[in-house]
Amino acid sequence: MDWDLSAQPPIVQQAVGYLEQAYALALSWLVSPAAWSQFAVLLAAFLLALVITRRLRKTLTGWLTPKEGATDIFASARRFLLLCLPLLLPIFAYALTAIGEEIIRSVFGSGDIIAFGKRVFLFLAARILVREIVADPFLKLLGRYVLLPVMAVYAVGLLDPLSQFLNETTVNLGNISFSIMALLRGVIAGALLFWFGRWSNDQSAAYINKQEEMRPATRQLAAKAAEVVIFGVAFFLLMNIMGVPLTSLAVLGGAIGVGLGFGLQKIAANYISGVILLLEGQATIGDYVELDNGEAGTIVQTTARAMILETFDGRWIVVPNEDFITTRVINYSDQGSxxxxxxxxxxxxxxxxxxxxxxxxxxxxxxxxxxxxxxxxxxxxxxxxxxxxxxxxxxxxxxxxxxxxxxxxxxxxxxxxxxxxHNIEIPYPRRVIEMRNTPEA
Incomplete structure (x- = not known):
């Protein structure tokens, strides 16, 4: 095709150039035995994977299905593997295609088409993972808007150029410099890390709360300590993944210290008071307490800043932790006393x-x-x-x-x-009224 596009805008000329390249590539595929061989291998790999999957799926379903009502860890693992059975088809197709690619490359010396097909099978596996297996709303959202676009770009072979471009584009914030790729990697890794941190915190808190031999205050302290450790580790891992040196956070740490010394001293006092209350076990969830100002209620929740009391009429009172340390508090419950x-x-x-x-x-x-x-x-x-x-x-x-x-x-x-x-009388108020006649005048 020889078109005169000199009068057209540059973007039109560039688009037509891409179309000409695609047209030439399609013609070369039509007349190339290597291209037809790769298409045939892709089709054969898919059909063979389909046959293997159909035969294996019924057997695996019967073997993996746990007994009704089973709740042990092995039953949970088998239920999870049952959910993953839809991945068999793209995984087998990918593996058979990889074998076919080695044969094609050894015979014809090229395998771009079959490599593209192999990447497409990976994309299909990611799509099945997001749509049918992942149940957590946050992970499903992350898979839909991060994993699937990345796999689509990888399937068409543009992941490496895009990664190089993002790595070369940098952003400078004061003395901290990082690339767009590092920023995206940090956002994705941060989301995953803190989701995993939240899940780990829930699991550890549930395990700690089951330890009935521990005092309630000790259980709360252990749960808070586990939460601090989990999210602290997640933060330092995120900084390492983003490539941010911890020494660069010294200025931020100094600013936080100044803020604590001035505007945040009350928050710091309440946080430290909360730690003291947990250590001493003076008041914990379930205790009925009366404050020095006459307010009273049952402690239903403890936070880093305050304790929440629920009154008999259903109202919630937020009491700063510092008040439990600096004022008189009457504890009527003390957890079972x-x-x-x-x-x-x-x-x-x-x-x-x-x-x-x-x-x-x-x-x-x-x-x-x-x-x-x-x-x-x-x-x-x-x-x-x-x-x-x-x-x-x-x-x-x-x-x-x-x-x-x-x-x-x-x-x-x-x-x-x-x-x-016992015929014992319960008295009621009685009054004797004495009437006196006044003398007549």
């Missing part, structure tokens, strides 16, 4: 009060939540009131008297029923 509660009641003056302690103590002891240790229920005479004789019963329970544990209400029911059973 017994608490002493007291309820009061009255009987009429006609009652033989010497019978009351035994009757009420026996009745209260029937409650399943009332403990015999450190002391059984104890009934004490409190005083002589206007309408009746006042008593108080003290008893020990695990936990506190809240919406879930209605200890006080249950004990009052037991007291009422016990008094009624």
């Amino acid at each position: 017994a608490n002493r509660l007291e309820v009061g009641f009255s009987v009429s003056y006609d009652t033989d009060i010497n019978l009351i302690p035994d009757i009420i103590a026996e009745a209260v002891a029937k409650h399943p939540g009332v403990l015999d240790e450190p002391e059984p229920p104890d009934v004490e005479l409190r005083g002589f009131g206007d309408s009746g004789i006042d008593f108080g019963v003290e008893f020990w329970v695990n936990g506190i008297d809240d919406g879930q544990n209605k200890y006080a209400s249950d004990v009052l029911f037991l007291i009422w029923n016990a008094l009624k059973e």
Whole structure:
């Protein structure tokens, strides 16, 4: 084709040049025995891989399918391998094509077409991996917008030129210089590292929380320490992958130090207070605490900066960790320690009060939540009131008297029923009104 394109824009001339090259390449393939041989090898490799896959897949499915309800590590591994069975076809096709490529190159001395086909099989394997095997939303997104485009560029043979271009293009930020390739590599590696760090942190936290022989505070401290180690290692690996020397971070470290000394000192104080609380175990998740300002609630979450309390009415109170160190905090729970509660009641003056302690103590002891240790229920005479004789019963329970544990209400029911059973009157307020006649004037 001999066209006069001198009057056309340069981009049109360049596009036509590429079309002419493609046309010439297609003509050479049509008349070249080596090209036809490579196409034939590709087709034969694909068909043979298809036959092998169909025969193997049924056998492997039966062998890999775990027993129903199995949850051990081997069952999980077999389920994962079952998910990977769709990869058999492109993997076998790639392997057979690689064998065919060696034969073709030894006979004809070239194998560009079959090498292209081999890369296409790899692209198909990556596509199956992203669409059918990967279930995590983040990894699926990364595969769709990073892995598949990279494999597509690799399949058409442009990965090396593109990599060279990105390596030669540099970006300078002060005394730090890095290439576009290093930046892209850092973004991709950082995403993978921190995803893996999050997954590892979840697994380690789940394992630590299962260790019931450890105190809750110790478990939290171990989980926080594991989190710091995991993400610290991920950060240093990322810096190494990006080629950023750690000495270049000295200026950043100095700036952070100055910030902590001025504007961030409260954050630093809360973080250090949180570490102290974990080490000492003064308050942990599940404890019911009352602060010095009267606010009270159950600790439902701990963070590096604060603890979150949930009140009986469902409100969340965010309390800085420093307040637990510098102010008075009453801990009613202490994760399982017994608490002493007291309820009061009255009987009429006609009652033989010497019978009351035994009757009420026996009745209260029937409650399943009332403990015999450190002391059984104890009934004490409190005083002589206007309408009746006042008593108080003290008893020990695990936990506190809240919406879930209605200890006080249950004990009052037991007291009422016990008094009624023994025909003991519960007084009600009485008043005597004296009427006096005033003398007539």
